Amino acid sequence: MSTIRSISDTNGSAYTVVTGGLQHGARHEQRRLSIVVLNRGGRVGRSEQFQRLESWDGDILSIEGPNPAYDVEALAAQYPSVRFLILKRAMSTGERVNLAVEEARGRLVLVVWNDMQVQALSERVLNRIDELACVCSVPTVRTERGQTVPSLRIPAFYGGLLRVVPETAAHDEGATIYPYDYVGIYNRERFLQTTGYDPAIESPYWQKLDFGFRAFMWGEELRCFTAFRITQLADPPPEDTTLDHDYRRFYLKNLAVRFLGDHGALGWSRFFRFFVRTKGSLVSAIRLFREARAWVRRYRYHFVQEAARVTELWEYDGR
Numbered sequence: 001m002s003t004i005r006s007i008s009d010t011n012g013s014a015y016t017v018v019t020g021g022l023q024h025g026a027r028h029e030q031r032r033l034s035i036v037v038l039n040r041g042g043r044v045g046r047s048e049q050f051q052r053l054e055s056w057d058g059d060i061l062s063i064e065g066p067n068p069a070y071d072v073e074a075l076a077a078q079y080p081s082v083r084f085l086i087l088k089r090a091m092s093t094g095e096r097v098n099l100a101v102e103e104a105r106g107r108l109v110l111v112v113w114n115d116m117q118v119q120a121l122s123e124r125v126l127n128r129i130d131e132l133a134c135v136c137s138v139p140t141v142r143t144e145r146g147q148t149v150p151s152l153r154i155p156a157f158y159g160g161l162l163r164v165v166p167e168t169a170a171h172d173e174g175a176t177i178y179p180y181d182y183v184g185i186y187n188r189e190r191f192l193q194t195t196g197y198d199p200a201i202e203s204p205y206w207q208k209l210d211f212g213f214r215a216f217m218w219g220e221e222l223r224c225f226t227a228f229r230i231t232q233l234a235d236p237p238p239e240d241t242t243l244d245h246d247y248r249r250f251y252l253k254n255l256a257v258r259f260l261g262d263h264g265a266l267g268w269s270r271f272f273r274f275f276v277r278t279k280g281s282l283v284s285a286i287r288l289f290r291e292a293r294a295w296v297r298r299y300r301y302h303f304v305q306e307a308a309r310v311t312e313l314w315e316y317d318g319r
Contacts, residue, residue, distance in 0.1 A: 014088045015099065018072050020080030033058040033126070034106030038096060038182070039065065039114045041234065046114060050079045059105040061085060062114075063096045093182050094197025094207045101191050109186045112230065116183065120229040128225070129185055135194060135220040138176055138184040139228040140169050149232060151180035152224055153212075155311045162255065162307075164209065164241075172226045175313060178212030179222060181236050190220060195299075198253075203246040205239045213254040216313070217264070219304040248278045248285075252292035255307045264303030266296040 035058045037049065053060050060082045064072055072084045085103065087096070101109050108130060112118060119142075129137045141149040150166035155177045157163070164177065182204075194215050201207040212222060256274055257264045268289075275285045 016086040018076045018084040018086060020076040031059050031106040032108060034104035034109045035060045036100040036104065036109055036111045037062045037114050038093065038111065039063060041115060049114060050082055054079065054081055061100055061103060063100055066090060092199065092202055092207060093204055095199045097182055098196040101186055101188055104188060107188050109188050111186060112183055115234040117231045117233065119231050120227060122227065125225055125227045133187050133190060134223050135190040135215045136179050136184040136186050136222045138179045138222060138224045139230045140224065140226050141180060141230050141232055143232055152176040153178055154314050157308065157311055169224045169226050173223045176222050176224055178208035183230060194218060194220060201246045201249055203240060203244065205241050206246040206250045210250045210253060213307055213310060216310040217305055217307065218302045248280060248288055251278060252289060253295060257296055257306055259303055259306040263300040264296055265300060266293045
């Protein structure tokens with residue numbers, strides 16, 4: 001079977017789509033579920049994963065780096081229902097998720113890594129996820145040995161400083177500030193309305209935290225479903241929580257924003273505190289502050305609360 005190549009361009013980032021020729025419906029036909037596979041490591045276990053996923057009634061996409069370590073066209077011929085998106089340049093994980101969600105045909109988009117297995121996702125749970133329409137519904141995560149991974153992230157302010165605490169799910173539909181390792185079922189429409197992950201933030205930790213705070217500050221939710229279970233077959237990369245330049249951008253877009261009744265605002269009165277707390281040169285601080293201020297002004301009416309109020313949600317719900 002011959003493969004088919006096409007060139008797409010999303011937000012100026014070109015990528016090649018390789019398929020085995022068997023596709024379900026037209027390019028813009030909407031389906032209920034799309035399954036996105038993010039890839040790291042080698043090809044080991046990929047065939048088994050695609051075999052499992054093809055048994056699902058879903059649109060399947062595999063996001064490949066600029067230089068795949070295997071023959072994508074051979075895989076596409078073997079699995080004709082899978083679309084392989086080969087990136088033209090290196091992208092952060094958040095950018096890859098953005099691209100995949102835009103390309104997906106399902107109104108729900110399940111994002112997993114190639115070193116993970118979905119163990120449980122019943123029709124009943126999928127219906128509940130569809131009904132609640134959270135911007136992202138996250139699973140409980142276990143290791144191959146059956147040990148539960150503390151995959152929820154709970155934010156809180158201690159002495160004016162933000163701390164994020166890892167926890168296991170205490171009950172069904174509990175909230176989390178961001179999806180563990182980017183994994184979850186994204187509501188496509190709501191995700192795109194939040195603008196997705198910020199490509200200007202390179203750190204996975206601050207990129208996820210920026211997305212999560214923005215989602216809650218804009219009135220969205222991320223919740224965990226205990227009957228949606230994933231097994232992690234390899235250790236994920238450790239999270240780097242260094243207060244670097246990415247933290248500065250996260251701080252301005254989230255922690256520095258004030259909610260003024262019907263809109264968010266980032267006034268120049270916030271600059272001195274930002275400069276003192278995040279350091280860096282004065283010139284770069286002014287430039288970054290101006291960029292963030294323009295961004296906040298553009299989306300000011302999307303805000304429904306500020307960051308301090310977001311952290312209180314867990315206290316109110318007993319989480």
